[in-house]
Amino acid sequence: MSSTINNNSRRNFLKVGAFAGGGLLLGFNWSTAEAAGTAVLNGTSVAAGGVEFNSYLSIAADGVITILSPNPEIGQNIKTSFPMIVAEELDADWSKIKVVQAALDNKKFERQLTGGSGAVPHSWKRLRNAGATARHLLVEAAANRLKVPASSLTTDKGMVIHAASGKKISYGDLAVDASKLPAPAEVKLKDRKDFKLIGKAVRNVDNKEILTGKPLYGLDVYREGMLIAMIQRPKAFGLKLKSVDTAAVKAMPGIVDVVTFNNNVAVVGKSTWQVKKAKDALKIEYEKDGNLESTSDHDRIFQELLNKPDATVRRKDGDVEAAFKNAAKVIKSEYQCPFLPHSPLEPMNFFAHVKEDSVELIGPTQTPDQARNAASKITGIPAEKITLELTRMGGAFGRRLMADFVSEAVEVSKLVKAPVKLMWTREDDLTGGYYRPAVRYRFEAALDTKGNLIGYKLRGVGMNTGNSTRENNFPSGAVDNLLIDSVEHKSPISTAPWRAPITNFLAFAEQSFLDEVAQAAGKDPVQFRLELLDKAKKAPVGDIKYDIDRMKGVINLAAEKAGWGKKKGVYQGFSVYFSHASYVAQVGEVALVKGKPVLKKVYAAGDCGQVVNLSGARQQVMGGIVDGIGHAMFGNLTFKEGAPQQNNFHNYRLIRLTEVPEVEVHFVDNGIDPTGLGEPALPPTGAAVANAIFKATKKRLRNQPFIEQEPFKGVS
């Protein structure tokens, strides 16, 4: 049902799309930029190259509808949800839709990257408009042919229907006629109550290829004459290459070359296993190049910076010092998390072939444009001469936003003058850098005699993150006196965004702390949050950058579905978070089994606006919750003198099937446009779980991983 097309995607697409057998071809821009609308294309305007569209929709005479999907696919299922949106407005027959993954075309694809949960929100209107335009033209064509007014026609499953006469004409039959009509300046979009496809569960369009083991991923790329490369990077952050003895390794079977660049030693050879063995046999000496930080150093640095007088103030409302002086009760807590690797199951890899005056790149990246620019910089070859073909990604979680592994592949190909597939081993993946950095937060809350929150302070100490807070998130706006500031430590350990950057831990810390405050105030945690939101609504303090009603909506839905406060025999914990542009509330449910807490269930209520594909959306929430539990519970990358101490899944633990609780997912149906879902389900999870564990055991989890804290310490 789908395929990847190569370089020159646009021209190839036009060939395979409409023009081979004749038909309707529409060009449109799926970005939010209010440039050109949808237009009917004809052979001449396309061939002249004067067409500035980044997406195409074609309807061939045989009725096959082809949609070019421009975004990298990492498992967030946009390759299915994009065409669903077009097909909805078009009233197409879903079984006749073909989806084609576009190669990089940087002028056209303004937002050709995957990150920030932005793909669907970004393109919603454009995709609908394209579908509606095609439908409009087909109806016009049918009206002309049947000599009836367009208003007397309806559409369904790829057919234009004239109810009065019982006549039906298929889209394929009308495609050529439709291509001769001018595109309307404006089209009417469907009322959402008439949606037939959007909001339903539709299976992944790539299922067949995935389930039969087709070569879809970057690691599956094999080309004529291609060599395999692996790199030994410095074994610790803060070391640089001093010397390497390459002779012995070069003599090993299958090894073609050993080259060095930027403190890296690359082994290049004929097969993966030969290269892996040779890499393991390298004898390399390093010397110190910077601080060699250990996890114990980070703990010390955090303590120092928590008390640093000059922090960067992120938000200040009212008079926080006075509020704390007048407080009846003050609550103060600190929360900390460790470094985490992204560990997508497909390790980093990329294919590069640097030729005389062009470069061919193939592989998994969330930021194809950045990858190409990196290649251009290394080779001096202009970006127009660099082609990039995207492969399906075996997960990413933010790691493939970096272009380091693309640069490495290009460097090696350039040095050995051959096509090269660069592969990271799992060990490389865990020890080779770009992590979610450790962070520590200190929260302080001031309560008056009635248990009202009158003062709130947050200090974030991050590493390489700049601002480790989200100063305008809840409860900002609901507290009269508030101070949020941050301090940063510059670490030589490389760091990068990780699914739901910052909020993946900040949400845990904040939502756990609010639980502590509610308890100190003698209030129910759900009521406490609702009261704060009511206050923010009635008497907002400063700017409010979240939608109070949407947040209340998910709180109420989660509480209702979980039977909050009404259940016996289980202990419940509550958490709610706004991230990116969506809202998710969760209730964790814990039972005591022989005195030990066991996580039984998580209820989730999400508001991501209109759900496009219910199957993908539910999995994003369930997967986000599993991810949230797994990393809160087990994830821990520690350092000793700059060297990561965990290097594969035997000592870096990922959550397994028997460790996941039941998950129940609900969505708020409020009719607003989609606001994204790739990340927002993860942030609230840790606190929903920890707050339930507190209720069950009176043990407050403030640090991750939980497995090293009471009440889990010593439990396997």
Added chain:
Amino acid sequence: MAQYKLQINGRTYQADVEPDTPLLWVLRDNLGLVGTKYGCGIAQCGACTVHINGEATRSCVLPVSAVAASKITTVEGLSEKGTHPVQVAWDEVDVAQCGYCQAGQMMTAAALLKKNPKPSAAEIDAAMNGNICRCGTYHRIREAVKLASTKMS
């Protein structure tokens, strides 16, 4: 280097590789059977699971020299067109997120169901716990194994 004759998916393949080469890399590098995936290389994640004489086996730690005349089945050999009950169930439940782990998941499930067509929930858990899914599709994996079990003839 040595010559190996391998019985894979009902066909005979030849490979000229070093004896300690893991079967995984022979499949991928030498024979073009890339459906079997690399995830860890140390028998921890299950992405590389194949059947050796019907047993779910981690091909990343199995030297090709130890395979001999054993019958190997990879995901490509599960069925020609994706019609094995496990593949059908995986499609119907829409299990795959990124999809990278799923070949290994399905091979583990297929080996289980062959021996035990009606496994209990506990038996499913025990069999599937060795396969990591970083995307967290575990709920759907459980559901799909149950569904596949109803489709086993």
